[in-house]
Amino acid sequence: MDIKLPDLTIQPGWTAESQIVKCQEELDEIREAVVNHDDVNAIRETLDLIQTGHTLLKIIDNSYDGKINMTRFLLEHRNKLIRKGYMEVDA
Numbered sequence: 001m002d003i004k005l006p007d008l009t010i011q012p013g014w015t016a017e018s019q020i021v022k023c024q025e026e027l028d029e030i031r032e033a034v035v036n037h038d039d040v041n042a043i044r045e046t047l048d049l050i051q052t053g054h055t056l057l058k059i060i061d062n063s064y065d066g067k068i069n070m071t072r073f074l075l076e077h078r079n080k081l082i083r084k085g086y087m088e089v090d091a
C-alpha cells in the first residue's frame, strides 16, 4: 500500500494543539465506522486521521522554518519498525 498525502495550506487558527483535537475527532469517527462494520467510512476517516497527522508534522516543521530533516525521522521510524519485527527488510 502506497499512500502519498498532499501538503495542505495551513489555515489561520490551525495549530499543533488544534490538530490534536482534530485527530481525536477523526479517531472517534473511525471507531464509530468500525463498530458499525462500515469499512468504506472506516477507510475515509482513517485517511482523515493520517492527513491530520501529516498536517501536524507540517505545522511543527513550519515552526522551524521548514528545516526539520524529515528524511532522518522517517529513517529512524522505519528502523524502529524493523527492530520490532513489524516489517521485512529488503535484501
Ligand SMILES: [Mg+2]
Pocket: 026, 029, 044, 045, 048
Ligand atoms: Mg472525518
